[in-house]
Amino acid sequence: MTHVVTESCIRCKYTDCVDVCPVDCFREGPNMLVIDPDECIDCAVCIPECPVNAIYAEEDVPADQVAFIKLNAELSTAGGWKSITKRKPAPADADEWKDKPDKLKELVR
Numbered sequence: 001m002t003h004v005v006t007e008s009c010i011r012c013k014y015t016d017c018v019d020v021c022p023v024d025c026f027r028e029g030p031n032m033l034v035i036d037p038d039e040c041i042d043c044a045v046c047i048p049e050c051p052v053n054a055i056y057a058e059e060d061v062p063a064d065q066v067a068f069i070k071l072n073a074e075l076s077t078a079g080g081w082k083s084i085t086k087r088k089p090a091p092a093d094a095d096e097w098k099d100k101p102d103k104l105k106e107l108v109r
């Protein structure tokens with residue numbers, strides 16, 4: 001099993017989770033983080049660190065977010081999505097986006 005970053009991360013991209021990851025499984029895109037399922041060891045330490053509750057164990061991903069399982073796998077190996085291991089400041093408008101629904105159209109690949 002792996003963990004999955006879901007829609008809540010889009011345009012927020014808080015990076016609190018990367019500081020606690022023992023295996024550096026997070027990948028950073030232009031406006032979202034994803035988890036590389038081949039690197040994730042299912043330790044769950046990242047879940048409570050996410051301020052927007054965007055991270056789930058694969059078996060706990062809400063039904064309306066299941067597409068993010070495949071999306072994390074796809075984007076974690078996409079060109080330009082690099083490993084991130086240190087916390088960075090969130091985007092300036094992250095707080096404005098954190099509670100907005102239906103953000104998939106905002107994803108920059």
